[in-house]
Amino acid sequence: MGRKRIRDIRHEELIEATITAVHQRGYGVVTMAEIAREAGASAASINYYFGSKEGLMEATMRHLLNKLKTAMIEGYGAANSPRDRLCAVMNANFSDGLYSVPQCSLWMQFWGSAPYSKRLSRLHRINRARVRSHFLAELRALLPADQVETARQALQCYMDGVWLQAAQSDVPVDPACARRAAHDVVDLVLG
Amino acid sequence: MGRKRIRDIRHEELIEATITAVHQRGYGVVTMAEIAREAGASAASINYYFGSKEGLMEATMRHLLNKLKTAMIEGYGAANSPRDRLCAVMNANFSDGLYSVPQCSLWMQFWGSAPYSKRLSRLHRINRARVRSHFLAELRALLPADQVETARQALQCYMDGVWLQAAQSDVPVDPACARRAAHDVVDLVLG
């Protein structure tokens, strides 16, 4: 039990430091030394735990994707109408623990880097496919077949767009407010 | 007359090469040498014409922003109802000359880098404000006041989201198709 403790603690610390440091300095520019300083560790220890810079980035992305997945599953279970389940997907993306400027910033930087890394683009593809199929499943129960795809694109692109905007905000964003706006958009799309 | 020719030719060549090279390799990773090779020139000549790597990037962004501005003004003049003008803004963003994978890719990378560069973030802010005010002006004529802001966000975020998606596509995108989808979304939002 104790054997695994330190390893887990360092993993979390370094991933949190990565989120902060990447947000502050930019994905392509941030250095191992900066991330290490943010975590109060040394650059060498990052390689000890993650093997390489890319390994750290992948682990950080996995961490965020897991948070998203968890939030989604949680909200999905509580909802019991198609419309509520649609909103649950939105709520997950705009949940308190996920929808913050540093995390949206990181997400956007990952989007930018994904096309150039096999490992990152795989994660990206999987996540996008999951969101997509959730949307489709609910929309099919609510709209005529020929409107489903338009509605899905509108909702999914809206979600991405909001994150993109949040990533560039220089003031903190308000998750509750974003959720309310998202519900308005859902209602708008459902007519 | 002939005096200015070479300078202008090189500017265009290098900017085109930048779009291609950044799309292929990524904004944060692409090197001066790679861009130069793409243009059939030397890295030193880039500095001769643009002063620095950042100068080249700024010039490239300005080039794209100008294309967008031109396309927008053009379509705006031809439209003569609020709804058509809304579509004109969309059409500009999805016009044949602008809506391509490499250019969307560049745009996304630009979004990611903007927060870390005074010069780039200024360009970004100006462009976003222009789109925003165009949307608001038309929506005010079409919707009750309390729905205008929701509708604007839905449309603007949708636009950004579609670009984001295009940037990650590994097959060419279809501008005409994107415009049609955008019109559907406009109609959806207008009810």
Place this chain on the structure above:
DNA sequence: AATCATTTTTTAAACAGCCATTCAAGTTTT
């Protein structure tokens, strides 16, 4: 047309700096 001084354009090579990664030598924990 031909010459030649001047300006503009081009690049190879040198420069200076930075960074991810490795490694050996320590420290701490089990």
Place this chain on the structure above:
DNA sequence: AAAACTTGAATGGCTGTTTAAAAAATGATT
């Protein structure tokens, strides 16, 4: 004692930028 953890320092490679010198274009003068 063994295993796990930590890091300072060395390594090797790569990058943007500068420089100096050559090549090409230009324009004035003959």
